[in-house]
Amino acid sequence: MTQTPYDILCPFHISLSATGCIRHLGPSMAKLIKSENPVGKHFFDFYSVERPYGIVKTEQILPLEGKKLLLALNFAEEYRLKAVAAKADEGGIILNCSLGIGLQSAVQYFNLTYNDFAPSDLAIEMLYLLEAKAAIRKASRDLTHRLQGAKVMAEEQAYSDALTGLQNRRALEVILSRLISSRVSFSLMQLDLDRFKNVNDTLGHAAGDHVLQKAAEVLQTVVRNEDAVIRLGGDEFVLVFANLKDRRRLSILSERIIVEMQKPIFFDNQVCHISASIGITTITADRLNNSAENFLREADQALYQSKANGKSCYSFYEPVEAVLSELKHM
Amino acid sequence: MLGLINKAIENFAIDTYGKRFWNSFTRRHLNGEFTFEPLLEYEHALTFRLIDWLAEARSKTSADIMEDIGTFLVSQRNGEALRRLLRFGGANFVEFIFSLDELNERSEIALKDLNLPQLSVERINQNSVSVRVDQSWPGFEHVMAGILHSLADDYGALVFINVSPPEGGSAYLVLELIQHHFTEGRKFSLA
Numbered sequence: 157m158t159q160t161p162y163d164i165l166c167p168f169h170i171s172l173s174a175t176g177c178i179r180h181l182g183p184s185m186a187k188l189i190k191s192e193n194p195v196g197k198h199f200f201d202f203y204s205v206e207r208p209y210g211i212v213k214t215e216q217i218l219p220l221e222g223k224k225l226l227l228a229l230n231f232a233e234e235y236r237l238k239a240v241a242a243k244a245d246e247g248g249i250i251l252n253c254s255l256g257i258g259l260q261s262a263v264q265y266f267n268l269t270y271n272d273f274a275p276s277d278l279a280i281e282m283l284y285l286l287e288a289k290a291a292i293r294k295a296s297r298d299l300t301h302r303l304q305g306a307k308v309m310a311e312e313q314a315y316s317d318a319l320t321g322l323q324n325r326r327a328l329e330v331i332l333s334r335l336i337s338s339r340v341s342f343s344l345m346q347l348d349l350d351r352f353k354n355v356n357d358t359l360g361h362a363a364g365d366h367v368l369q370k371a372a373e374v375l376q377t378v379v380r381n382e383d384a385v386i387r388l389g390g391d392e393f394v395l396v397f398a399n400l401k402d403r404r405r406l407s408i409l410s411e412r413i414i415v416e417m418q419k420p421i422f423f424d425n426q427v428c429h430i431s432a433s434i435g436i437t438t439i440t441a442d443r444l445n446n447s448a449e450n451f452l453r454e455a456d457q458a459l460y461q462s463k464a465n466g467k468s469c470y471s472f473y474e475p476v477e478a479v480l481s482e483l484k485h486m
Numbered sequence: 487m488l489g490l491i492n493k494a495i496e497n498f499a500i501d502t503y504g505k506r507f508w509n510s511f512t513r514r515h516l517n518g519e520f521t522f523e524p525l526l527e528y529e530h531a532l533t534f535r536l537i538d539w540l541a542e543a544r545s546k547t548s549a550d551i552m553e554d555i556g557t558f559l560v561s562q563r564n565g566e567a568l569r570r571l572l573r574f575g576g577a578n579f580v581e582f583i584f585s586l587d588e589l590n591e592r593s594e595i596a597l598k599d600l601n602l603p604q605l606s607v608e609r610i611n612q613n614s615v616s617v618r619v620d621q622s623w624p625g626f627e628h629v630m631a632g633i634l635h636s637l638a639d640d641y642g643a644l645v646f647i648n649v650s651p652p653e654g655g656s657a658y659l660v661l662e663l664i665q666h667h668f669t670e671g672r673k674f675s676l677a
Contacts, residue, residue: 263677270577270676283676284574288596291567295490295524302523 166252167274168237172199174247176214184272185253188229188237188262203227206236217241217249227253235262255279260286317387319365320372328386331396332448342398343406343438346455347375349391349417350431350467363423367430374416378409394455401438403472410434410470418468434470435459443475487533488599492522495536498558503544515539527599534624549628549649556632560640571596572637573674579643583607583615583634583661605630610660617659627657634661642671 160180162169167184176199181189189202205211207226217225220241227237238256241249255262259279262268273279315327323331335342349371356364368391375385375393384396400406417432435458439451458473465471500508512520515535522528537555541548560569575585575592585592586605593602603626606618619627631647638645644665650658 260677264675268676280574280676284571284592285595287567287574288571291571292597299523299525 162250165274165276167272168253168255170199170203170239170251170253171244172214172249172251174214176200176249178202179248184268187268187272188232188235188266190231202230203237204230214249217251218243225251227251232265234258235265259283320369320387322372322376322385322387322393324386325388327384328388328394328396329448331384331386332451335396335398336444336448339441339444340398341401341438341440341444342396343400343436344451344455345395345397345406345410346435346452346459347393347395347413348433348459348463349393350433352391352430355428355430359423359426359428363426363428366423367421367428370421371417371430371432375413378413378416394452401440403438406436406438406472407470410436414468414470431468433459433462433467435462435473436470437473487528487530488524488597488601489522489526489528490524490597490600491533492528492536493524494559495533495540495555496522498555499540501558502554507543511539511543537625548625552625552628553632556629556634557636558632559629559636560633561636569637569640570674572633573640574676579638579641579645579666580663582637582641583617586617602626613664614660614662617661619657619659621652621655621657624652627652627659631659634659639669640672640674642667642669644668 162171162180163182167182168188169182170178170185171180173179178194178197178199181194186194191197191202194202199214200212204227205217205225206228207224208220211217211220211225218241221243222240225239225241227239229235229237236256236258237253239251239253241251244250254277259282263279263283270280315323315330317324349367352364352367355367368387371391371393372385372387375395379385379395379397382398383400386394386396388394397406413434414432417430421428421430435455437451437454437458439446454473454475458471461471462469496508499511509519512518537548537551540546541551544551559565560572573582575588576582584607587607590602590604593600601622603622604620607615608618609615617627617630619630627649631649634645634647643663646662646664648660648662650660
């Protein structure tokens with residue numbers, strides 16, 4: 157094919173005869189058609205007119221001179237060409253096309269290069285912008301992820317105890333109010349370490365911190381996954397057992413905790429001996445109208461009972477109504 | 487200054503001198519471990535202090551550090567995005583060089599707040615051009631020298647680049663093109 161001025165100015169053009177046969181294709185358009193010898197074949201062999209509807213004959217194209225046309229490639233249907241038609245010599249038609257909004261994937265699919273676009277075409281600038289936009293979107297998405305991560309971490313820190321990694325008093329409030337409002341029965345265990353003050357006073361705070369960490373580990377290994385272990389502060393811990401009100405099981409758990417706590421803890425060639433005192437209250441569905449503070453007070457009262465009984469033991473809080481009804485039967 | 491620039495300096499320092507170097511660097515100069523956010527705005531002067539501190543820490547001149555940063559920006563694995571964006575400037579190295587006239591506008595339509603220095607390209611003779619770099623970012627001509635060296639390799643062109651010191655508010659890069667097509671260069675597909 158000899159080069160025409162149109163090949164330079166509009167490399168994506170199609171030149172048709174009056175009968176709709178291809179007279180010439182711009183060099184870049186020829187790349188899209190991938191046909192050995194398209195000249196002489198019919199326009200509709202390679203293209204369909206998608207918009208406007210119902211254009212199936214060449215005569216229908218000329219009346220649309222200057223209007224926007226949308227063509228599809230018959231051999232690569234997913235690619236659309238934006239086109240405009242104009243009258244040419246000898247009753248022919250010339251159509252200039254661009255790859256429109258599908259530019260980026262078409263460039264990839266047809267292996268188009270710099271030289272396939274006229275220097276006046278903004279296609280390269282559009283490709284540049286699409287890539288710049290993708291890079292910036294990635295940067296902004298990365299920033300969002302980092303902020304999200306920082307938020308999650310801040311929330312975790314707000315609800316956890318820095319020394320032991322257990323949950324803290326703030327977390328306990330949330331857990332209790334959630335249980336109460338969802339009407340789930342549960343048991344609350346308050347636990348103080350025995351002889352902890354002694355460790356702190358004789359072996360120092362580092363030893364004390366180590367003991368607290370070991371105690372936290374014990375508590376976490378003894379409970380179920382769904383139970384919550386909270387460090388209130390100092391050597392005071394609270395355990396929350398949702399859906400558990402069976403005294404026998406709570407007793408077994410308490411015994412196990414006390415046995416584990418009494419195992420010697422080594423720190424810096426020194427041995428620390430501690431134990432635990434436990435107070436338990438069980439909140440059955442009928443008692444859920446009381447407040448969280450009330451339940452904590454009950455557990456604390458039971459704990460006081462254990463300490464009065466000589467420590468290293470557990471006690472249950474007895475609700476007043478239960479005590480009263482027992483008295484009645486006596 | 488947009489954090490993107492400081493982040494690039496941070497990436498350069500970590501990639502070239504290691505994470506430990508960067509951590510002790512930021513502990514010394516930025517009050518603790520620190521990482522820049524590419525999309526946040528930082529004090530303009532901080533960027534240039536960063537470069538001077540890096541130069542001091544590595545016993546190099548600031549100009550050398552900036553040229554190394556320029557090279558790093560387009561030649562490393564994580565410089566691929568920028569390399570591609572620059573290559574949209576022209577089909578060959580000569581076209582690319584003349585596209586530098588528009589670098590400021592091209593970066594602005596991509597990222598409004600970047601405010602790159604204005605460059606202007608003039609032909610000196612058949613094989614040489616000069617690139618004037620305004621001094622809104624003092625020393626930016628050295629970064630450009632690093633970028634242009636790498637991009638010349640990328641296009642497969644052989645070029646000599648000479649940086650002349652700033653004078654009357656502008657610095658000049660003089661590029662002497664020895665061969666347009668010295669090697670095959672690196673492949674560049676548009677999409």
